[in-house]
Amino acid sequence: MKNIRMLIVGLIAGVLLATSATAFAGPAFERIAATLRPDYKVKVDGSDVELKYSPIVYNGSTYIPLREAGDILGYDVTFESSTITLNSKEKDVEQVSEPNVGTNVVENKDWVSPDDLEVIGVSIQKSEDQKMFVLSSGDKTLLFPVLDKDAIVINKNNHSIQRKNGDYSFSWSTYEYFQ
Known part of the structure; x- marks a missing residue:
């Protein structure tokens, strides 16, 4: 009787753990559909800037890679431990x-x-x-x-x-x- 009770408790605990893990584990990344816009031009202080990568439009907003934007605007861009850091190259x-x-x-x-x-x-x-x-x-x-x-x-x-x-x-x- 004791073995059957332990088996039932173990099965219930296993089922609870398995279902809670799937309930809380949503997708960390999501695929999106965006539009590549090589026809978009970028100007900084009135001067045309040549981009290495074309801008992307998603949900009505335009995006360019942060590292490229940082370089254009005079920032060093680093990525470490899921943190993006921008530091001015001309801060001194x-x-x-x-x-x-x-x-x-x-x-x-x-x-x-x-x-x-x-x-x-x-x-x-x-x-x-x-x-x-x-x-x-x-x-x-x-x-x-x-x-x-x-x-x-x-x-x-x-x-x-x-x-x-x-x-x-x-x-x-x-x-x-x-x-």
């Missing part, structure tokens, strides 16, 4: 509208040309999205935005890039950083 720079002649930004030393930096072994490349200059030598790297007009940009470590009459130069502190 400050735009100065007029060249700050007479200030101590470069400690009264001359600006140096890209050629001067290359002579001491600094590699100067543009980022993949063409929005940043990447200066590197050994384990040292600095990022500066590509400027579309004459201006000076100073980052939080007081390293500067200047565009004047279409030509670029870097602060003396940038030169010293790489020496």
Whole structure:
């Protein structure tokens, strides 16, 4: 009698567990029907942007890949442990509208040309999205935005890039950083 009671309790427990698992286990992913729209164009600040992947329209909203949107808008996009994170590539720079002649930004030393930096072994490349200059030598790297007009940009470590009459130069502190 005791064995039959244990068998019945075990069967009931098994049935309850099996049905509750299927009741609570809904689909984690769902297939959708969306429309690929290669005819859609994207503009950022009035300039056409070439997309690697065509936009998708779903339920009246248009979607582009977040990593591509982040790159276009100046963000690094990472995905870790089911969390998507966007970090600004330019968060440590400050735009100065007029060249700050007479200030101590470069400690009264001359600006140096890209050629001067290359002579001491600094590699100067543009980022993949063409929005940043990447200066590197050994384990040292600095990022500066590509400027579309004459201006000076100073980052939080007081390293500067200047565009004047279409030509670029870097602060003396940038030169010293790489020496």
